[in-house]
Amino acid sequence: MTTMYGIPNCDTIKKAKKFLTDNNIAFNFHDYRKDGIDEALLESFFTQLGWENVLNKRGTTYRALSEEQKQTLNEQNAKALLLESPAMIKRPILVNENKYYLGFKKEQYQEIFSL
Template sequence: MTMILYGISNCDTVKKARRWLDEQGVAYRFHDVRKDGLDAARLQGWIDALGWEKLLNKAGTTFRKLPDAEKEGLDATAAKVLMLGQPAMIRRPVVEADGDISVGFSADDWRARFAA
């Protein structure tokens, strides 16, 4: 299984997820979407699989700091532009493993999916 964990290195949830994977001995590759970038095609694949509403982190500081005009009337196209421009707006971590895409971290869910 080739797992890629996408996130931001200083994100607490990403740190928890990486720590959990390390403790379980699960091999993965980390991709920092802020430092390493994120291409539009990959983000579109995530949107197609999960929906932009699930990917866009409206509770995060970056989104909350946006002017109200940018927050109102969001659709898939506008959300994609926001997430590409400011990857911190993407809910984290996004995990690609065995052709499956998921977002967020839950030790219980991950134990069922990834633990050997």
């Protein structure tokens, strides 16, 4: 089963969900705010995608960090920040057949699902 991770009010999530629905692809949606996120799940994202790729540096939550926090980011303190503020996780993260994909691009999804 395909699982998409994110927050529902994100425009990119909306586009990705619409793509999957329009193409009759069954998926589960894991809402960080409702369903939560634990260290094991976040660790799997880091292992598969790299912690620096998982961290969303374009969002308002990241931009609100102090310069010192940004300058001293490493895997350990990034993990703590993302567990505390899952909105800082780049989205969507899609897990399909034990493969992890980050972000949404129509062409990439067409390739993933052989459309």
